Amino acid sequence: MRTPAELAALYRSQGRKVTPQRQCIFRVLHGDETHPSAEVVYESARREMETISLKTVYQTLHELAELGEIAVLDVGTGSIRFDPNVDTVHHHLVCRSCGRVRDLVADFSGLELPDGAGHGFEVGAPEVVFRGRCPACIADADGDQRRKQHQQVNFDPQISTNHQRRGALCPS
Amino acid sequence: MRTPAELAALYRSQGRKVTPQRQCIFRVLHGDETHPSAEVVYESARREMETISLKTVYQTLHELAELGEIAVLDVGTGSIRFDPNVDTVHHHLVCRSCGRVRDLVADFSGLELPDGAGHGFEVGAPEVVFRGRCPACIADADGDQRRKQHQQVNFDPQISTNHQRRGALCPS
DNA sequence: TGTCAGGTAACAATCATTGTGTGTTAGCCT
DNA sequence: AGGCTAACACACAATGATTGTTACCTGACA
Ligand SMILES: [Mn+2]
Ligand SMILES: [Mn+2]
Ligand SMILES: [Zn+2]
Ligand SMILES: [Zn+2]
Numbered sequence: 001m002r003t004p005a006e007l008a009a010l011y012r013s014q015g016r017k018v019t020p021q022r023q024c025i026f027r028v029l030h031g032d033e034t035h036p037s038a039e040v041v042y043e044s045a046r047r048e049m050e051t052i053s054l055k056t057v058y059q060t061l062h063e064l065a066e067l068g069e070i071a072v073l074d075v076g077t078g079s080i081r082f083d084p085n086v087d088t089v090h091h092h093l094v095c096r097s098c099g100r101v102r103d104l105v106a107d108f109s110g111l112e113l114p115d116g117a118g119h120g121f122e123v124g125a126p127e128v129v130f131r132g133r134c135p136a137c138i139a140d141a142d143g144d145q146r147r148k149q150h151q152q153v154n155f156d157p158q159i160s161t162n163h164q165r166r167g168a169l170c171p172s
Numbered sequence: 173m174r175t176p177a178e179l180a181a182l183y184r185s186q187g188r189k190v191t192p193q194r195q196c197i198f199r200v201l202h203g204d205e206t207h208p209s210a211e212v213v214y215e216s217a218r219r220e221m222e223t224i225s226l227k228t229v230y231q232t233l234h235e236l237a238e239l240g241e242i243a244v245l246d247v248g249t250g251s252i253r254f255d256p257n258v259d260t261v262h263h264h265l266v267c268r269s270c271g272r273v274r275d276l277v278a279d280f281s282g283l284e285l286p287d288g289a290g291h292g293f294e295v296g297a298p299e300v301v302f303r304g305r306c307p308a309c310i311a312d313a314d315g316d317q318r319r320k321q322h323q324q325v326n327f328d329p330q331i332s333t334n335h336q337r338r339g340a341l342c343p344s
Numbered sequence: 345t346g347t348c349a350g351g352t353a354a355c356a357a358t359c360a361t362t363g364t365g366t367g368t369t370a371g372c373c374t
Numbered sequence: 375a376g377g378c379t380a381a382c383a384c385a386c387a388a389t390g391a392t393t394g395t396t397a398c399c400t401g402a403c404a
Contacts, residue, residue: 017349017402038392053352058392076246079391093285093293104289111300117276121265123304128283132295189371189380210361225383230361251360 001069001084004030010067024049025060029070029084035092035101037079075101075129091127095134104130173241173256176202182239196221197232207245207253207264207273247273247301263299267306276302 002010004026008018016022028044029036036044042057061082064070071083075092077099085103093102111126174182176198180190200216201208208216214229233254236242243255247264249271261281265274283298 012403015349019350019402021351051352055353055393056351059350074248076248093290093295095293102290102293104285106286106289108283108300111280113276113302114278117278118265118274118302120307120310121267121274121302121304122310123265123302127301127303128280129299129301130285130290130293130295131299132293135292138292138294184372187372187380191369191371191381193382223383227362227384228382231381 001029001064001086007064007069010069016063021045021049021052021056022060024052025057025064029064029082032084033103035073035081035083037077037081039079041082073101077101089125091129093130093132093134095137096131097133097137100134100136102134104128173201173236173258179236179241182241188235193217193221193224193228194232196224197229197236201236201242201254201256204256205275207255209249209251209253211251213254245273249273261297263301265302265304265306267309268303269305269309272306272308274306276300 001007004023007026008023011018011022024045025041027048028041034040038054038058038061041061042052042054045052045057061070065072065082068086069084071086073081073083073092075081075094077094081101088103088105089107089109091104091106091108093104094100106128108128109125111128113121113123173179176195179198180195183190183194196217197213199220200213204216206212210226210230210233213233214224214226217224217229233242237244237254240258241256243258245253245255245264247253247266249266253273257275260275260277261279263276263278263280265276266272278300280300281297283300285293285295
């Protein structure tokens with residue numbers, strides 16, 4: 001995504017108002033490589049602006065997605081994740097225990113459908129997801145207790161607390 | 173997955189009861205290549221057994237998943253899909269408009285993480301998803317009206333009926 | 345300075361999925 | 375065949391991410 005300043009200009013050029021809430025979200029997202037969920041963006045934004053509402057966060061995230069400034073990922077962690085990195089072709093590593101998502105900068109667009117496979121399907125570039133355990137979760141080789149308390153807050157709450165609900169993979 | 177008969181034997185050998193409901197679900201799943209959701213399995217099962225409950229379907233599906241007889245897929249269509257094909261390495265084509273999932277028999281397990289990428293991550297085989305439009309949806313090049321009525325029932329209701337809600341489709 | 349997009353609050357609704365409790369059925373072992 | 379008990383049905387409520395709604399402000403910008 002562009003810088004907060006550039007986004008402000010873009011918004012103005014489109015007749016959208018550059019509100020402090022939106023700017024706050026621009027700042028929060030800028031440079032964030034953690035693939036935050038809406039809830040996480042909300043929490044970050046709140047640190048800067050106490051009164052911002054979750055609704056506004058969702059709205060703005062979807063606006064940015066429509067503008068192509070961020071990508072919407074669904075990698076099956078239970079909540080949708082947002083990715084400000086739309087300029088580099090990349091894929092994702094997903095931690096099964098804590099839901100952390102890390103970029104995997106590799107271009108697998110060379111993957112082709114074998115002849116006759118995907119008969120009639122019109123598809124774009126492949127999305128590749130590697131699932132496993134992140135370094136933090138590997139270190140936490142002990143009980144689930146600590147892991148729950150430790151990581152629940154920052155990534156996908158329901159991965160540790162509940163099972164998975166609905167959700168899926170869907171990078172781009 | 174194994175045949176219904178083999179599954180019955182397996183269940184018995186594990187001290188699990190071979191109930192008509194379970195057998196019904198075995199039959200429904202056997203040879204199904206549509207990657208049905210729990211709801212779809214439920215509807216199919218109901219045709220054979222009026223009184224079967226959705227709860228039982230969910231339970232049995234998860235049992236089968238634990239036994240490794242079916243795979244649990246979350247490809248971002250809004251509901252979890254179940255895949256009886258666990259014996260062939262394959263990936264998936266996913267239709268963005270109707271949620272249809274088709275097998276893509278190709279072995280991409282050769283994909284390796286570039287050195288240094290995924291630093292510290294322990295991962296397994298990559299999951300590859302190609303998103304696009306299925307032949308049926310391509311044919312339905314007309315308005316959304318017909319597509320809604322036409323495909324809503326058989327795949328992922330909420331893909332056509334609602335926008336995306338929480339684990340759903342990603343534009344690209 | 346006025347206008348209206350956009351924000352907030354306070355809700356309710358959505359939907360796939362899981363949980364609960366109770367009463368009933370029926371598989372399977374002896 | 376009989377009994378034990380897992381499984382099931384039924385009828386719910388609850389979950390949790392996300393969206394919708396309505397009414398009422400506030401502040402961005404022309
Ligand atoms: Mn990314
Ligand atoms: Mn499959
Ligand atoms: Zn982790
Ligand atoms: Zn389709």
